[in-house]
Amino acid sequence: MPLRAAFHVLRLILPAALIFSASAAEPAPRPYWHSSMVHKAWTKQEGAPTAVFGITQDPRGMLWFAANDGVYRFDGARFERLTAIDGNKLRSSNTNAILAVGSALWVGYSFGGVSVFDQGQVHHYGVEQGLPVRTIYQVVRSGDGTMWCSTADGLYWLDGDHWRYVEAGDGLAPGNVHYFTALPDGSILADHPNGVYRNTPGSHQFHKVAGGKGIEIHTLLPNGDVLLVNQARQFSRYSALTGASVPLTFPPDVPPRDPFIDARGALWVNNDAGLTLLGPDMRPQQTFAGLNNLSGKQVFNTLDDREGNLWLTTENGVDRIRESRLTAVQLPARMFRSMSVQPDPDGTVWISNHKTDGDYEVVTFGLRPDGGRIATPLSNIAASMLAPDGSLWFGNGQILWHREHGAWRAWPLPANLKGSDVQYMAVDRRGRMWLSMVRNGAYVFRDGEWQAGGGIPALTKLTPVSLHADPQGRVWFGYTSNRLAVLDGDALRQYGAADGLDVGNVAAILTYRGQLLVGGDQGVAVLAGQRFVPLHDADGQPLRGASAMVVSRRGELWLNGIDGLTRVAAADLDAGLASRRLRVDRFDYLDGYKGQPSQVRPLAVLSEAIDGRIWYATSASVGWIDPANIARNPQAPTxxxxxxxxxxxxxxxxxxxxxxxxxxxxxxxxxxxxxxxxxxxxxxxxxxxxxxxxxxxxxxxxxxxxxxxxxxxxxxxxxxxxxxxxxxxxxxxxxxIAPAFVQTVWFKLLCALLVLALAGGLYWWRMTLVTARIGDRLRERLRERERIARTLHDHFLQSVQALMMQFDLIKHGLPSEHALQERIDAALETADDVLSEGREQVLALRLNHELTGDLEAALSGLGHILAPRHGARFVLTVTGTPKPLRAAAAAEAYAIGREALLNAFRHARSHEVTVELRHARTQFSLTVRDGGRGMAAEVFARGHRPGHFGLTGMRERAQDAGGTLEICSQAGHGTTVTLRLPARRAYARKAADKLARTPS
Structure with missing residues (x-):
């Protein structure tokens, strides 16, 4: 079948980062693939596009795919099918070519036309701009910045806002130009039905440089050369530097169908067997079988991203191939499940397999550093150990083997231990080898002799899961269910849950700088004093499932557990043991970890080789990781x-x-x-x-x-x-977020004004109620005063008057020279004074000054009543424009004026008493003045007459009204009493506001 008929078979569209000018420095080449790679496929079910003809990566790392149902965007986790980019619609969902250049995304359509989407803007190119109504196969940017596209009519290049056609006069005859490549020197290499053509850098003149007819595929190689494939499936390598074309030969057992070379320089072959990676020796290194592994059978396009991953598109979806951080070794087909690994000092790694079903044909082999294998007489190994002297020990349920200086030596197990697998081995400082024998407890083996429990009966009762001989010469025995024992000399000490041990089955024991660490299926703990303290990761989670632990020569702590490998860096280990929180790196299935280590046996599932590599074994694989060269992703994500x-x-x-x-x-x-x-x-x-x-x-x-x-x-x-x-x-x-009207400042101000108005209205309403209530009380008081006045007038005063008349009759009935005449006259004068005082009090009670607030009328009435009785003249004057007074102010002013008038008429013996009311803008004043004899000096100095409180009450009333009281008196020159009230305390509110607005 012709390659062209297979949906544009095999194009390598390099990211924009690899399309550089001749003067630009080449990016550092990535190393060749190692033997372990991780593959993942996405199909339609996961939202991936199918039959993708174009793929590119933008500067932010996002992958873009051009498919016949739209453009897809992929961030590594989710595919998004887009019919619009940044709000700008595609001209058609049937897309074919795509290229990211800077912030711009160029999209070519299957029915002609190109769109450029750049930072929220779009520019469309069509027939009006010089493009034909034909499929856009590719869009490429050459090193000089020129944009090119290929169609069934030929090549086009962008000149400003118009596309120019490469005509026959430019050296390229009309014809289908399907594939073309931008070379490092800025030129274009294009396939054509007549051969391969190349232009002069910076121009649009082409000339034929290679091949005859039928060149179908050409892919750019990392060094700038181009791999050419013709219809006869003949392969050649075109040198962009020299212009020479050299045939490329494949191994006879590798069918050379649809090959391509990635950015690492690795050659891949896509054939009926799947996708095969050829190693540097051109031998198959790894194969990804179609449908069983890849998303499809046919690879359409490839892309090497900036993180070093290889991306493939097939008829069914998208695939990613990347290196794993863990490197697995190839194992014999029958080797699986309970595997163990044991490096030795010469760099050989011994790999064993333990079967419990009686199959002893799984042979242990040694893997040399060069990849060669060493045969052994061992099989079905249950435990292994590297002794302090550098020799190796292996054991199973039948034999104990020893390898030293390349020679093997074997000891059959005693009859009573036959069929009892060796669980674990350790050598103490005295050179004794301790072995844990399944169902038979601990044994000591030395010079071919076996001793149960090492002479300690208690050690024969339980089978240790793990053993450890520490630098102090003690031997530790780990058991199931949080049990641990230590043999120090002949003394055996037991530890358990009461001592803080909470790791489950004690599967691993080691000593680090004098500190004992134990691990199990429930966690890891450190012995602090005489108690065990659990260790956690930085998030506070226990380190569960630790089947084995190793402290490397680099000072790193490694654990092999059910979720993979765990590493604690040397710089973090000491601080982590002190704080009980360890900063860890984990290597799990995402790093190539498969299966899980045995939780019981064998336990040689983690070891450090002489070259510093950490070797691990699981139920599915054996592999290694080099702590000094762990692959890291330095690319900061956007x-x-x-x-x-x-x-x-x-x-x-x-x-x-x-x-x-x-x-x-x-x-x-x-x-x-x-x-x-x-x-x-x-x-x-x-x-x-x-x-x-x-x-x-x-x-x-x-x-x-x-x-x-x-x-x-x-x-x-x-x-x-x-x-x-x-x-x-x-x-x-x-x-x-735009505010609604009710969320605007104006609305809030309106609400505030409304609240203030409501509060004002409530205040006015409340004051109205209070005023009405006060008015009611005042009227009640007035009625009570009038009742008292009537009672005094109608009863008391009339009774006094009648009494006086009776005394007067008694007087007239006595002789004129009677001794009682003078006494009766004195009594009548006193009664007359009482009667006068009573009438004044009745008058005061009947005045309605508090209710009406008419101070002038009240004082005038009082003065004109008092004046005739005391033989004096009364004068009242008003200065300024009279203004209504506050009821309280008028009441207090009247009380003070009344007291002053009473004092003037009664005690001053003045021929005239005057009252002056002054209504000024800033204050109100009341002055009572007489021209009498004045106050006695001692009374004026004291401020009141002994036993009398009239002056004191006047001062208190003035203070309560918010004003001041001034009393001036001089013997023989009369007395002046002046009350002054501020306008705001004297006048009613409206009058006070009006005065405040009146300029002075």
Whole structure:
């Protein structure tokens, strides 16, 4: 079948980073693939595109695929099918070519035309811009920056905003140009029905450089050469530097069908057997079988991403091949399940397999550093050990073997131990070998002699799961169910759960710098004093499932457990043991770890080789990792905010989004292109305007916020790859939530005004009620005063008057010279004074000054009543424009004026008493003045007459009214009493406000 008929078989579209000018420095080549690789396939079921004809990677690391149902975007975890990019629709969902150049994404369509999407903008090219209505096969950017595309009509190049056709006059005859490649010197190498053509760098003139007819495939090699394949499946290597074409020969047992070379210089062959990687020696290194491994049978396109992964597209989906951090070795077909590994001092690694079903044909072999294998007489090995003298020991249920200086020696097990597997072995400082024998407890073996329990009866009762001889000469015995024993000389000490031991079955014991560490299926603990303390990782989780532990010569602690290998760096080990928290690196199935180590036996599942490699064994594989050369991903990921979603709709992540009112519940989706191990990606984010601290999202790619108010917000997100390398800068999205009318400042001010008005209205209503209540009380008081006045007038005063008349009759009935005449006259004068005083009190009670507030009328009435009785003249004057007084102020002023008038008329003996009311803008004043005899000097100095409190009461009333009282008196020159009240305390509110606005 012709290669062209197989859906554009095998194109290598290199990322933009590999398309460089001749003057640019070449990127450092990646090393050749090692023997262990991890493969993953995505099909339609996982959302992957099928039959992809174009693939590219943008500067942010995102993969883009051109398919016949749209453009797909992939971040390593999720495929997104797009019919629009940054809000700009594709001209057609049937796409064929795609290329990322800087921030721009170029898309070619199956029915003609090219679109360029760049930072939210789009530019479409079609017939009007010079392109034909034919399929765009490829879009390529040459080293001089020129954009090229290929069609069934030939080649086109972009001149400004117009595409120019490469015509026959340019050296390229009309015809189908399917594939072409940008060479490192800036030229273009294009296939043509007549051969392979190349232009002069920087020009559009082509000339034929290789081949005859039928060149179907050419792929750019890492050194700039091009692999050419014709219809006859003949392969040649075209040198871009010399222009020479050299045939390429394949091994006879490798059918040379649909080959390609990746960025590492590795040759891959896609044939009926699947996809095969050829090693540097051109021999098959690894095969990925079609359908059973790959997503499909036919590879359409390949891409080497910036992290070193190889991507393939097939008729069914997308595949990724990457190196694993753990390297597994090839094992015999029958070797599986309970495997163990034991390196020796000369670099050989001995690999064993233990079967419990009686099959002893699984032979132990030695793996030399050069990959060669050493045969052994061993089979069905249950335990192995590297002795302190550098020799090796192996054992099973029948024989104990010893290898020293390349020679083997064997001792059959005693009759009573036949069929009892060796569980574990250790050599103490006295040179005694301790063995744990299944169902028979511990034994000591020395010089061919066996001693049960080493002479300690208690050690024969239980079978130790693990053994350890520490540097102090003690031997430790680990048992099931949190039990541990130590033999120190002849003394045996037991440890258990009461001593803090909580690791389950004690499967591993080691000593590090004098500290004893034990591990089991439930965790790892360290002996602190006489108690065991559990160790946890940095997240506080126990280190469960530790089947074996090793401290390497580099000072690192390694554990082999049910979830993979765990490493504690030397720099973190001491601090971690002190804090009981260990910073760990884990190597699990994502790093090529398969199966799990035996939890009971054999336990030689973790060892360090002489070259520093850590060897491990599981139920499915045996492999190694080099701690000095652990592959790391130094590529800092670029986080991206992709979508903002509210309760109402979804928005593309664009700058300065304006969201409608009440967009209080938001979901923000983000991602980062981490393609090697996306399962270990970590994100952290924050929403400025809502919070300042970063939130740890783990691997979650969405953030949720509720009850957001209107305002401006800035969302920031950072990403870390599988090795903890964080983004250099956060991805951001700024958006604004518009306020509803009820959320605006104007509405809040209106509400505040409404509240103030309501409060004012309530205050006015309350004051009205209070005023009415006070008025009611005043009227009640007035009625009571009038009742008292009537009672005094109608009863008391009339009774006094009648009494006086009776005394007067008694007087007239006595002789004129009677001694009682003078006494009766004195009594009548006193009664007359009482009667006068009573009438004044009745008058005061009947005045309605408190209710009416008419101070002038009240004082005038009082003065004109008192004046005739005391033979004096009364004058009242008003200065200024009279203004209504506050009821309380008028009452207090009247009381003070009344007291002053009474004192003037009664005691001053003045011929005239005057009252002056002065209504000024800033104050009100009341002055009572007489021209009488004045106050006695001692009374004026004291401020009151002994036993009388009229002056004191006047001063207290003035203070309560918020004013001042001034009394001036001089003997023989009369007395002046002046009350002054501030306008705000004297006048009613409206009058006071009016006065405040009146300029002085």
């Amino acid at each position: 986080a991206q905010v992709t979508t903002l979603r509210t309760d109402q709709r979804q928005y593309d992540a664009r700058a300065d989004l304006l969201l409608p009112p009440y967009s209080s519940n938001l979901e923000l989706e983000f991602t980062a292109a981490i393609l090697s191990i996306p399962e270990r990606v970590r994100f952290r984010y924050r929403l400025l305007g809502q919070e300042q601290a970063w939130r740890d999202a783990g691997a979650r790619r969405a953030a949720f916020y509720t009850n957001l108010g209107p305002g401006h917000y800035r969302f920031e997100v950072l990403a870390a790859n599988e090795d903890g390398v964080w983004s250099t800068a956060p991805a951001t999205l700024e958006f604004h």
